[in-house]
Amino acid sequence: MRVMKWSMIALAVSASTSQFAMASSQEESKGFFEDQSLNVLSRMLYMNRDWKNNDSDEQSYREEAGLGVRAIYESGFTQGTVGVGVDAFALGSVRFDGGTGRAGNGLFAQDSSDNLEKTQSKAGGAVKFRLSDTVLKYGNQFTSSPVFATDDSRLLPEVATGTLITSNEIKGLELSAGRFTSLSDQTAMGRDTINGTGLKSANIAGATYQFTDNFVGGVAASDIEDFYKKKYLNLNYTLPINEDQSLNFDFNGYDTKGEGQELAGEADNRIWSLAAAYSLGAHKFTLAHQRSTGDAGYKYGADGNGTIFLANSVQYSDFNNKDERSWQARYDLNMKTYGVPGLSFMTRYITGDNIDTGTNDDAKEHELDIETKYVMQSGPAKDLSFRVRSAFYRGSTGVGNDNNDFRFIVEYPLSIL
Template sequence: MTKYKLSAIALALMTSVPALAAGQADSKGFVEDSSLDLFLRNAYMNRDYKHGADDKVEWGQGAVLTFNSGFTQGVVGFGVDAFGQYAVRLDSGRGRAGAGGIDFFMIDNNGDVEKDVAHAGAAIKARFSNTVLSYGDQQPALPVLSHDNSRLLPEAYTGTMITSNEIDGLTVHAGRFHAQHRKSDEGRDSGGLKSIEVLGGSYQFSDNFRAALYASDVEDRLKRQYANLNYVLPMDQNDTLTLDFSGYRTKQDKDWDGSGDRNNLWSLSANYATGPHDFTVAYQRSSGDTGYNYGFYQNQGAVGDGGTTIWVANSFWSDFNAEDERSWQFGYGHDFTQYGIPGLSYNFAYIYGTDINDGTGRGSGSEREIFNQLKYVVQSGAAKDMSIRLRSSFLRVSNNASAYNDDGNEVRIFVDFPMNIL
């Protein structure tokens, strides 16, 4: 797991939508603490499959307008969060689009790719001390319920969430959501979710050590627990060694899979950062009766816990989460600031997985992926904070694992431009 990915997970574990201010006692008011942001994304994805699956190509322009109010003053403060999002299709690769592939846009009942997609939502919120209760459309970022923002538009969920920071260093989440809005569809309840309950939290024991524990119950699908331990060891000359353990335990419902299968998925990674370089080695293990299922699982239908709910080290294009799979990673990251190009970074990873059981009885299979990403963030001027991200993955799968995954080459070009309006 590269350093940038470790940092993103650490931040998400300590926060959740809606964003928390210092506390109700510090509230300046509904309007005074409000913000209005516009996020533009131009995204292109191309998946060139080598066997079995059809190639997928999609290109679109998306826009997300987000309003986060402050809280009214008083013992209990009230506020509103709202968003509106719209995306237009620029190209669908001559029909090579739709769910099951890239999933920027849905395919309608006539078999045509939708020309655009729009969705809006809002949530009301109340804060007492350092605890926020929110109800409505939200985008949770938790290890057992993580909305997918890896495509053109993000997912959203409708329900209730409590986020509490009453104890210094401790963040607690508890929530229940009863509808899922898929990223490529306009329907408020387009994800097939009956309900999901989540409970857990993270605690910062010291500046260097953090732990997290979460659980979820997806109605008529599965029950899942997650644990994380993260330790940062400072070294000489500002070098750091970061050790991270993440693990899931899942029990699927018999009414869903017919047998109540179980899965254990965990990873252990070490990242050494020195100057502009960081190096990562990681090991990941999947065991049990089945692979790790999450998000939208094609063979058994929607899980409903979000398209990025797999916070382990070896999750790239492939998640290396097949039944019985063992995988190893070597990663490298480079920051070009000291060479006079601040904002430019490069990340590479090689991941190799073995012992795959794809359910066909043909023996253990294997897969390997080469991941590359070049990213530049504009540092100043009218386009400040705009980022350009070029990503490619080369995935190769052995014949006796073809029922689990497919060979392919993937290219992603994302241009993101966040703007603060208010």
């Protein structure tokens, strides 16, 4: 990975030399303070999960509520050939509701007595350097690579620690490579391990190329020490029909092999999804198919709980079990066309079968999701959003316990600088 990282740097430098006539991001830098920004996001989340067929000795209901606040500061880059800057963040959350007997939704950490923490806080930062259109960042950061992605599905996001280099020297081409040595989960306030298993190291690389205005492709690879190695492919094409109509095709695929001690268990898996979406004015209709093969289901977590860029990874289930085949039908409605800007609806149904549980090679699962969201369009509360998400999941024995998952989310983003 080290050789590959330096090869990518050499490519970026070579590209910048050949395109010296074009102004780079660093040449257009206004300065450390002149380009700085400070954004604050407040998120209130109420979440409950109600299991319908748990064994009598298992927890059957979870309910928690709280407020999470994150402040993210990003400086500009100093002027000169090599620009220098810093990024920093402060995260904090407070619990409104949730007791020992209802804990477990991942909003708050539990102490040694299994009591939920009342408040949590964490801060971190990273230093960054920019040469032309290539940025190197070292420290605490949030990542969105399809092979190493920090999750943000609760009050606070996961945080990774390491080095990431991103290059945009060639128009339409983005190259990235990195090495991370720590990953803390959404309730961990220090450099804690995730999922009870420590991340030793994660080496990642990726490339995305915009072939045309309507066609983009990407590849990525990772080596998660003593867990697994992954390869990833994405192809996305949009076919415009007219001003109100278009077709979009999105393919995502992973090939995972076990590495070292395979601390997450056997990881031999190949999984892919293909989604086709037809947009007609305010309406969008999506059909998707996803298929998993190999000696195990698709695994993620040690590389971030957001590392599953697949069509049928939805609110509750990921439909990523061994040998599983799943289908999705989805409908989206944007009410702006009908005079209510900011209001939207979504519903989808996913069904999966052919699951190999070890004792049953044709287990099944299905999920129905219903969601509505409203974003304030003007006034003092502009961009304040309200979101309701409901999932109804049912699965065969050995796949998952029947569950109703309900979430109410209020978010308010504020730009200070």
